Amino acid sequence: MKGVFLHGNRDIRVEHRDDPSIVEPTDAIIRLSATCICGSDLWPYRAESQSGLPAPMGHEYVGVVEAVGSEVRTIRPGQFVVGSFFASDNTCEICRSGYQSACIHRIGMGGIGTQAELARIPLADGTLVATDELPDPSMVPSLLAASDVLGTGWFAAQAAEVGPGKTVVVVGDGAVGQLGVLAANQMGAERIIMMSRHPSRQELARSFGATDIVTERGDEGIHVIREMTGGLGAQSVIEAVGTRESMSQAIGSCRAGGHVGFVGLTHGDVSGGQLFGSHVHLHGGPAPVRRFLPELIDLIFAGDIDPGVVFDLTVPLDDAAAGYDAMDSRQAIKTMLTV
Secondary structure, eight states: OEEEEEEETTEEEEEEOOOOOOOSTTOEEEEEEEEEOOGGGHHHHTTSSOOSSSEEOOOOEEEEEEEEOTTOOSOOTTOEEEOOSEEOOSOSHHHHTTOGGGOTTOEEGGGTOOSBSEEEESSHHHHOEEOSSOOOGGGHHHHHHHTTHHHHHHHHHHHTTOOTTOEEEEEOOSHHHHHHHHHHHHTTOSEEEEEOOOHHHHHHHHHHTOOEEEOOOHHHHHHHHHHHTTTSOEEEEEEOSOBHHHHHHHHHHEEEEEEEEEOSOOBSOOOHHHHHHHOOEEEESSOOHHHHHHHHHHHHHTTSOOGGGGOOEEEEGGGHHHHHHHHHTTSOSOEEEEO
């Protein structure tokens, strides 16, 4: 089969690799209908965090089950399934508390690489959620979004305690931030402020429910947010970038007693003084996407949300290098790879 590999700094290649096979009796093999490039894939792509090259790429996936191991009970061949970027058993105590991304048996899908034609999915019963019927092809982008960026944006909004009547600030206008806006809108936020300097991304955020746009950044951006919120700051802030500057901006935009939901992996130290003096609640980390998949799939099938529009570039798997380049140069928000 074909699969995407990273060979070095901005060196993406599509190569032939062995077809996956059942390794553990709890595995499933799926034929991907679509996969995509994540903003987090850009960190190793830019040589900011690399190891074990050449490395298979990808951790977002939807597809049709081709085979299952002897101990798989709830997933069967022929089903269309959505998974998440961590395989989980969904039965351990941590999973049952809603944090499947911290499952005691978790397996990172990035190490398997789902930017490929086929993929082995460990812990299939706990990881995969099957749709009731085969989806119309037009729904595949939205279901693919649910496997990571939608579930991550949803978790960020929940972690930020978004709810009716609240003001929400979203730091980060990439795919996760955009779908954080969608999630905040679905959760009844009264005001959703997107911090963005890019007109096309501002327009997308407004289509998802953003009520205000702030173009300023850093201390200036914090000052604008404070002015917009009567000097107090927002009750809820979503941090969806993963830099020291974005985390500082998120904390500074939040009022005392407010909540910051962070789903960007912060690169660089956060000021202890700012954190200590902020009186904000911080909650986040790798999103437990599996917790939300049944609800998100239902919302997509009902037509209540259309997160798939976040894919503003679609290319064949063979052109994955072009998809990476487009996201790296900010010509695309998120690239879908057709298989």
